Amino acid sequence: MNKQYSIFTSWRHFKHLFKKPKTIPFTSIFTKKNMNYLNNNSIIRSKKKVEMSNPRTAGDNQRGFHTNDWEVCIGCGTCEEICPTEAITMVERLDIKDEEGKLQQRPTIDYGRCCFCALCVDICTSDSLKMSKEYIYSHEDPNAFELMPEALWQGHAVEEGWVKDKASNLLDLERVHMEHESPDERKSSFIEIVRGYSKEYAKLEAARCVECGICTGSCPVQMHIPAYIKAIFEDDIEGGLRQIYETNPLPGVCGRVCTHNCESACAIAVKGEAIAIRWLKRYIIDSAPNDMYEKILMEPVSEVVDARVAVVGSGPAGLGAAYYLRVMGYEVDVYEEKPLTGGVMRYGIPAYRLPDSAINKDIDFIEKIGVKMIVNTRVGKDITMDKLEKDYDAVFLGTGFFKPRSLGIPGGDHKDVIGAMTFLPQVRDYERGVLKLEDIDVAKSIVVIGGGDVAFDVARSATRLQMLKYGKSDVKLTSLENEDQLPSSDDELFEGSEEGIELFCGNGPQEVMIKNNKVTGLRLWKCLCIFNETGSFNPEYDKECEQIIEGQQIYIAIGQSPDYEYIPESLQGKLQFSRGKIKAGEFGQVEYTPWLFVG
Amino acid sequence: MTNSMSNTEFVTNLVENQYKVLKTEVLDQYQIAFEVKKEDVHSILSLLKTSGWIQLSYLSAVDWIKDNEFEVVYIVFNWDKAVHIQIRTRLDRESASINSVLPIYPGCKYYEREAHEFFGIKFPGNPDYEKQLILENWDDIPPLRKDFDPRQYSDKKFSHMEYKNDFVNKDGKVSKQEAREKRFSDADKLRTGGKK
Numbered sequence: 202m203n204k205q206y207s208i209f210t211s212w213r214h215f216k217h218l219f220k221k222p223k224t225i226p227f228t229s230i231f232t233k234k235n236m237n238y239l240n241n242n243s244i245i246r247s248k249k250k251v252e253m254s255n256p257r258t259a260g261d262n263q264r265g266f267h268t269n270d271w272e273v274c275i276g277c278g279t280c281e282e283i284c285p286t287e288a289i290t291m292v293e294r295l296d297i298k299d300e301e302g303k304l305q306q307r308p309t310i311d312y313g314r315c316c317f318c319a320l321c322v323d324i325c326t327s328d329s330l331k332m333s334k335e336y337i338y339s340h341e342d343p344n345a346f347e348l349m350p351e352a353l354w355q356g357h358a359v360e361e362g363w364v365k366d367k368a369s370n371l372l373d374l375e376r377v378h379m380e381h382e383s384p385d386e387r388k389s390s391f392i393e394i395v396r397g398y399s400k401e402y403a404k405l406e407a408a409r410c411v412e413c414g415i416c417t418g419s420c421p422v423q424m425h426i427p428a429y430i431k432a433i434f435e436d437d438i439e440g441g442l443r444q445i446y447e448t449n450p451l452p453g454v455c456g457r458v459c460t461h462n463c464e465s466a467c468a469i470a471v472k473g474e475a476i477a478i479r480w481l482k483r484y485i486i487d488s489a490p491n492d493m494y495e496k497i498l499m500e501p502v503s504e505v506v507d508a509r510v511a512v513v514g515s516g517p518a519g520l521g522a523a524y525y526l527r528v529m530g531y532e533v534d535v536y537e538e539k540p541l542t543g544g545v546m547r548y549g550i551p552a553y554r555l556p557d558s559a560i561n562k563d564i565d566f567i568e569k570i571g572v573k574m575i576v577n578t579r580v581g582k583d584i585t586m587d588k589l590e591k592d593y594d595a596v597f598l599g600t601g602f603f604k605p606r607s608l609g610i611p612g613g614d615h616k617d618v619i620g621a622m623t624f625l626p627q628v629r630d631y632e633r634g635v636l637k638l639e640d641i642d643v644a645k646s647i648v649v650i651g652g653g654d655v656a657f658d659v660a661r662s663a664t665r666l667q668m669l670k671y672g673k674s675d676v677k678l679t680s681l682e683n684e685d686q687l688p689s690s691d692d693e694l695f696e697g698s699e700e701g702i703e704l705f706c707g708n709g710p711q712e713v714m715i716k717n718n719k720v721t722g723l724r725l726w727k728c729l730c731i732f733n734e735t736g737s738f739n740p741e742y743d744k745e746c747e748q749i750i751e752g753q754q755i756y757i758a759i760g761q762s763p764d765y766e767y768i769p770e771s772l773q774g775k776l777q778f779s780r781g782k783i784k785a786g787e788f789g790q791v792e793y794t795p796w797l798f799v800g
Numbered sequence: 801m802t803n804s805m806s807n808t809e810f811v812t813n814l815v816e817n818q819y820k821v822l823k824t825e826v827l828d829q830y831q832i833a834f835e836v837k838k839e840d841v842h843s844i845l846s847l848l849k850t851s852g853w854i855q856l857s858y859l860s861a862v863d864w865i866k867d868n869e870f871e872v873v874y875i876v877f878n879w880d881k882a883v884h885i886q887i888r889t890r891l892d893r894e895s896a897s898i899n900s901v902l903p904i905y906p907g908c909k910y911y912e913r914e915a916h917e918f919f920g921i922k923f924p925g926n927p928d929y930e931k932q933l934i935l936e937n938w939d940d941i942p943p944l945r946k947d948f949d950p951r952q953y954s955d956k957k958f959s960h961m962e963y964k965n966d967f968v969n970k971d972g973k974v975s976k977q978e979a980r981e982k983r984f985s986d987a988d989k990l991r992t993g994g995k996k
Contacts, residue, residue: 292967293977306977309967347963414984425987432991440991447990500993 259334263362264317266335267310269350271297273329276304277413277468280321280330283371288314289321292349301419302466312338312346319363324371326411326468332363374473377406379480384699389668391552391632394696395457395480400436403484407434409469410476416463424448426463426478433481439493441485446497450524450567451517453559454546456483460654460690486562498570506530511593513580513767516544518800519599520564523572526597533572534593538579544601548626549655551662557633581767590796597789598768599800602761602781608650612713617644617720621651621659621758628662638670644753645671648723650710651758652680657693659756660702677750679705681728681740705750709742713755722751807883808832814851819844833886838898841889845874845904852878853885856901859911861919865946868893870921874901891921900925918944 259265276297281289291306299305308321308330322330335354340346353359380396387394398406412427420426425444432441445452456479467475510526512519515537523533541547543560568574578584589596605620607613630636645667649660660676667674678697680687684706687694698704708725715721727746733739763781765773775793777784783791783799791797805813808826815821815834823835836844853876862871867890874887891898900923901908912923913933920942923929932938941948 291977293975294967294969295971295973295976296969304980309965311961311963313961343961344964347965349967414980417980417983423983425983425990428984428987428990437991443993444987444990447987497993 258360259336259362261362263332263334263336264319265333265362266312266338266348266354267321267350268331268333268352268354268359268361269308270329270352271307272352273327274307275302275327275329275415275468275471276306277326277411277415278304278306278308279324279326279411279413279468280308282412283320283324284315285318285320286314286316288312288316301462302415302468302471304413304415304418307349309347309349312348313343319369320371322363323365323369324411325365326372326413327471328365331361331365333359334362335359372411372469372473373409374469376474376477377402377409379477381696384696384701387553388664388674388700391628391662391665393556394553397487398477398480398484400488403433403481403488404436406477406481407431410434411468413468415468416466416478419462419466421462422448424463424482429485430476430478430481433485438485438489439497442489442493443497445482445485450521451546451563452482453486453563454517454555456480456486457555457559458546458550486559494566495569498566504530508532508594509534509592510595510597511536511589512597512599513589514544514599514601515542515564515574515576516599516601517546518601519544519597520567520572522597522599522798522800524567524570527567527570527572535572535574536578536580536584536589537574537576538582540577542574542576544599545603548629549622549658551625551628551658552632553661553665554658579767581769586767586769586772593796595796595798597798597800598783600763600765600767602763604762604764605757606760606762608710608713608757608759610710610712612715612720615713615715615720615755617753618713618755618757620761621655621756622761624659624756625655625662628666631666638666641666642754643667643670646675646752647677647754647756648750648752649676649678649756649758650680650723651760652678652682652687652689652706653758653760654689654693655761656680656758657689657697657702659758661693661697661700663756664700664702674701676701677703677705677752679708679710679723679725679750681707681709681731683707705748708748709740711742711747714749720753720755722749723755724749807881810881811883811885814847815844818847830882831884831886833888835888835890838889838891841872841874841887842899842901842904844887845876845901848876848885848887849904852880854878856905856907856911857884859901859908859915861915861921861944863893863919863944863946864890865893870896870919872898872915872921876905896920897922897924899923900929902926916942918942920945 276291278291281291288311289308290311292309293306295305297305297307317332319332322332330350333354377398379398382392382394382396386392407430410427410430412431414427416426417423425448429441429444432438432444449455459479461479463478464470464475467478469476506529509532512523512533512535515535519535520542523535526533535542537544539548542564546555546560547557580586580589603622605622608618612618627636627641631638631641643663643666647663649656649663651659656678660678664674664676667676682688684694684704687706705725707728709728710723711726712724713720714724725748726742726744729741729743731738731740768776772794776791785791785799789798789800791799806829808829811832812824816824819836819840821834821836825833827833834844855877856874857877858873858875860873862873864871869890870893871888871890876885876887889898896919898921900912902925909926909928910933912926912929913931915921916923916929917933917935917938935943940953943950
């Protein structure tokens with residue numbers, strides 16, 4: 202089988218002698234950018250030849266040197282994380298504008314390490330990192346092989362080589378499906394709409410997170426979001442629960458109704474659907490068994506301090522303060538005027554968004570670590586402020602905004618013009634069985650004024666009551682803002698429309714129409730702009746564009762104001778107020794009354 | 801084979817009727833895996849070859865370091881019935897050795913060399929199994945073993961380049977990056993409540 206070779210066999214190579222060489226000349230493979238280097242090193246002597254060079258372009262998909270558009274890049278650092286050769290380092294650049302959803306850092310690439318595998322391009326959350334067709338670069342200084350890619354390569358616009366496409370994309374851009382109750386099902390009851398993730402689904406959703414941590418900056422309490430998502434992925438509910446409680450003592454509530462600013466900042470949201478951070482948080486709370494709570498909460502955190510603090514109001518602010526003070530070792534008493542603790546959580550937000558069971562779980566935990574709740578006690582009536590000052594070392598005021606802001610239009614003082622915070626507590630009391638359906642006066646057709654979450658709470662609660670009472674609903678909602686600028690969350694707008702709420706956005710109320718002492722409707726003018734040039738609230742209307750919408754009751758949800766009647770006049774004199782809030786220092790301490798703190 | 805029987809069912813019957821299978825896993829309609837005892841591997845592969853699975857598509861191993869075992873995987877293919885069959889068997893990690901399948905599938909020659917080079921499994925019967933195939937002058941433990949530390953290896957083998965570039969721009973302000981990184985590492989410690 203072996204071929205026989207003779208000494209003449211190699212002569213066959215002579216046939217190549219007269220063929221044209223296939224060598225690619227230097228002038229057609231290097232770019233003009235390297236001209237100086239090549240000249241200085243006497244590689245190419247003729248400058249003319251270099252100037253006439255005509256570099257051939259590389260093929261499509263060439264994985265050449267990177268370009269990174271700084272305007273698009275969000276500095277998430279996922280490229281650094283995935284790089285198999287550790288060639289990428291995120292460098293801090295505080296000269297970049299500090300924006301929500303972006304970090305002030307950009308990648309540098311060490312081309313001594315880079316293997317041009319393009320994983321960084323395929324995982325890039327903003328598609329800013331790309332590879333060009335440039336593949337030649339030379340320099341006498343070894344330091345010059347660490348580069349910070351920008352939109353231009355070496356100051357020149359270059360052709361795109363490898364870019365991410367659908368097949369090479371490594372990010373999972375679609376959210377794991379969450380079960381919702383159907384509109385017909387939920388419309389006539391106060392059943393919770395979002396059902397929550399199962400363990401498998403939660404893990405799948407958690408796996409989408411790239412752990413960049415951009416979200417933490419947008420969270421009002423800076424929760425350790427990537428950390429607890431990782432804990433879910435590793436099935437460590439206990440660890441996740443600890444991480445959550447370090448920054449948020451009301452996670453069961455926040456897991457359902459927080460404004461999830463984190464999700465708008467999420468790096469995955471740049472190109473796809475944000476990680477369902479809020480629902481993942483809820484998953485940890487819902488799946489943590491009670492004995493796990495017990496175990497964690499019985500661990501001593503701090504030495505007991507011999508000092509007492511009174512907290513006025515048991516809403517989110519009061520309970521938050523109470524929890525952290527207790528953890529720090531203080532003795533804490535919380536005063537609440539209503540029979541149940543929780544404030545706005547208990548009496549404002551409807552149960553289809555936040556059921557009592559979720560509130561109880563959070564508050565029970567705070568109570569268990571030793572915070573004393575004193576209900577049915579209004580400060581200023583059942584106990585005086587002076588007594589609090591005398592009995593306690595410090596007093597924290599966490600009273601909410603329950604008084605409706607008045608409408609200030611003709612007819613606005615009619616008894617069928619109702620404030621959101623008068624109506625919503627009744628709804629919750631109905632759900633608890635304290636009030637009966639007959640006790641709540643909901644008309645057959647109503648109009649809600651306002652475009653925030655509270656307005657939708659009112660409108661959607663009223664829909665449910667109408668369905669229960671009359672078998673059909675007729676709810677109209679009007680706001681100054683246009684539909685695409687509503688301050689409410691997108692979920693509310695979407696789900697509310699599904700439930701049949703009619704929207705009259707972009708209109709300002711002018712007069713409550715009254716006939717025979719009964720409300721018949723609301724006169725609207727088209728709203729041209731809400732704020733004036735200096736940015737303060739000063740709506741302008743188009744009188745020509747008028748409409749009257751019918752309704753037997755008007756509900757106002759245009760913001761609430763605080764109720765400070767409980768503070769004695771002698772003390773009120775010492776306080777300064779700005780936009781309804783008591784003025785205080787950085788840590789909530791009120792000037793001239795060092796024993797008083799506000800939320 | 802009757803028409804009502806799928807290819808995977810056919811294979812399952814073929815193997816399970818004659819041999820003790822520790823675990824059968826149907827991956828999809830084109831792939832099926834059997835975990836068998838080391839002693840049975842050669843006769844099963846002979847049976848499969850005579851039944852039409854004439855091609856050894858791949859041979860490699862998995863390091864189950866926690867079980868102190870290697871799992872050798874043979875993948876064979878039949879050009880008439882579109883089913884890949886995986887035959888898996890576990891070997892003791894300390895003295896990993898299995899007779900070569902060279903007499904059955906001559907094509908295993910290079911796969912076995914590769915498996916030896918990357919995992920250290922011995923294949924007596926293959927005269928060349930110890931010959932170097934891909935790695936030049938390798939002087940560490942086989943690199944696909946889970947206890948191989950690529951970071952340590954690269955630190956040992958290659959010099960570290962310290963760049964003198966300064967791309968950082970803090971504009972005279974306090975670093976946010978450092979604070980962020982510290983927070984992230986602190987959050988990790990919270991998981992255990994501060995305990996190790």
